[in-house]
Amino acid sequence: MSSTTTGAVVVGVDGQLPAALALDWAIAEAQRTKAPLHLVNARMLPLRGPTVETGFAVHTAESDEILAAATDRAHTLAPGLHITRAAGYGNAAALLVEESRDASCLVVGARGRSPLGSLLLGSTSLDVAAHSRCPVVVVRDRPHQLPDGPGVVVGSDGSEVSEAAIAAGFEEADRLGVPLTVVHAWFLDSQGTGLAALETEDTRQVVAEEEDAVASEAVVGWSEKYPDVKVRQRVLRTHPVEALVDLSRQAELVVVGSRGRGGFSGLLLGSVSQGVLHHAHCPVMVVRSDGGA
Known part of the structure; x- marks a missing residue:
């Protein structure tokens, strides 16, 4: 017990x-x-x-x-x-x-x-x-307290566990009195799939618009609950681990969900959360949709 x-x-x-x-x-x-x-x-x-x-x-x-x-x-x-x-x-x-x-x-x-x-x-x-x-x-390391830094960084991908991570990110940013940087990273990886020909400029544009919409939807309503938290949104075309680890160099805290879109239900930790845990330069918080980690 x-x-x-x-x-x-x-x-x-x-x-x-x-x-x-x-x-x-x-x-x-x-x-x-x-x-x-x-x-x-x-x-x-x-x-x-x-x-x-x-x-x-x-x-x-x-x-x-x-x-x-x-x-x-x-x-x-x-x-x-x-x-x-x-x-x-x-x-x-x-x-x-x-x-x-x-x-x-x-x-x-x-x-x-x-x-x-x-x-x-x-x-x-x-x-x-x-x-x-x-x-x-x-x-792993002490957080970097930079006045113009990203503050608390949270990974967003539109999944249910991502919503829990954003909630935790707002709460921590509010407690710390720092900005919240919401990162939505995506990329098309068609190498070796035989689908490379489908990755045209039109396809990239459609996907980019869809990802922008997912990123915007993720923070709707949260600023009303935490009006003192300055929110910054970053939509990046890169691997999520690369984006989050890079921002962690100057962040107070990185918040990730245990697994996001495309995760298998049996996995306790997804590849992104594991990658960030292994390589981040500041403290990392891992949450799941039921409130745990």
Whole structure:
């Protein structure tokens, strides 16, 4: 059973730098939303030694030390914040997902750059993003606070889960006091399909008009609910991952749906959300149409 206070911001902490960045983001989010902060230290089972009980029944000196340091950090950055804690052995992703049941969002860190300079997402972060019962924020780097930047960036494709992502994007932009950039990226990929001859100028024009209409429809009504949020729309003819990752260089947050148009119903994470999670330069929030991630 989850030990999370209803509506809490849950964050995984392990004493490492990626988790420290996630902790700072979670503290700020809890402060913005006036929500409790729930610290979770989920540890993998030891390969050797005595058998221990899995779940949140076991505390160790190391986990207590990690949770105490995270608590001190939270009290320093946000005095008066209500904090709860949990620690246990087991599959780290499974334990974090369990704690997400009653949470407002779940925040985790990600691996940094590999020696080759590529961006890699840890398996725990990816599993949490796929299975969490609430929106997930994966924090790799600190957000860039540029006055003329894109603010919160949200991917839009007209799907139901895209609508949920736009809703979350407006809410986060309003909390942060930054603009919202709604990105609708599309491209025609007929290479190797035998349909390249159909990609004429007329075809491109028709598709472009249809995509413009989808992009415009996606934000209808939201500005009335969030009148203080400045909205920018970008309709780009490029791959969605490329567009979102490029804008993430100067963004506070990128929001994506778990999967969009063309996604198979059995997939928990689509190719776009996975691509953005692996390569974005700022925190990424993943949501699904039922409110989870």
